[in-house]
Amino acid sequence: MSRAFVKEGDGALDPLPDLPVSPHPNYVTPNGLATLQSRLRDAQSRLATLKARPDRLDKLPEAAAERDIRYIEARLRSAILIDPAAQPLTHAAFGHAVTVADENGDETTYVIVGEDEADPARHLIAPHSPLARALIGAAVGDAVTWRKPSGTVSLEILSIDLP
Structure with missing residues (x-):
């Protein structure tokens, strides 16, 4: 069999494409900001757990967690806090x-x-x-x-x- 069409890689995945970020201003309520911060902590914890696995042959869950972290961080950077009160x-x-x-x-x-x-x-x-x-x-x-x-x-x- 010819090896011309077999891609041999180093086992690493290309980064998953980023999630689309809305073009609208990112207004958030105090509760919304707290929820985003909590989601970031949860995603970072999930990534740490995934990286601590003894068997890390499947890197896709790690790539997905990294993509989620990038998205949430982008949402936090663009957050415009509005206090309804x-x-x-x-x-x-x-x-x-x-x-x-x-x-x-x-x-x-x-x-x-x-x-x-x-x-x-x-x-x-x-x-x-x-x-x-x-x-x-x-x-x-x-x-x-x-x-x-x-x-x-x-x-x-x-x-x-x-x-």
């Missing part, structure tokens, strides 16, 4: 909990948080999401239009609070 509750802003009512009178409270904290299933929305863009700057009593892929929804702002 320092912002007036007269208008919806980053870090605020905004309670709205839809056309049917159903009430929902959304919290505008950083991208790394966002979880739409828990009503935690990123500031550049269409809903957050509709809410930011609105005051209690205002009606806003949320443009969704399925159509537009009119929402009335009922209250603005700290989460």
Whole structure:
């Protein structure tokens, strides 16, 4: 058999490609910053555990942990800390909990948080999401239009609070 097409390496992996970093400003709440710092410590601990394995033939988990650390460090370097308590509750802003009512009178409270904290299933929305863009700057009593892929929804702002 010809060896022309066999790549012989030194057993090391090429670094995994970095995770994509959002082009949006990286606004974070105090809780979001603490969560990122905790994620970094966990990833560093995971990497140390992986490197301490007696059998390190599979280097892919180490490469993945290193990639995760690079990503989290980049997010921490670009973090812009915003304290929601320092912002007036007269208008919806980053870090605020905004309670709205839809056309049917159903009430929902959304919290505008950083991208790394966002979880739409828990009503935690990123500031550049269409809903957050509709809410930011609105005051209690205002009606806003949320443009969704399925159509537009009119929402009335009922209250603005700290989460």
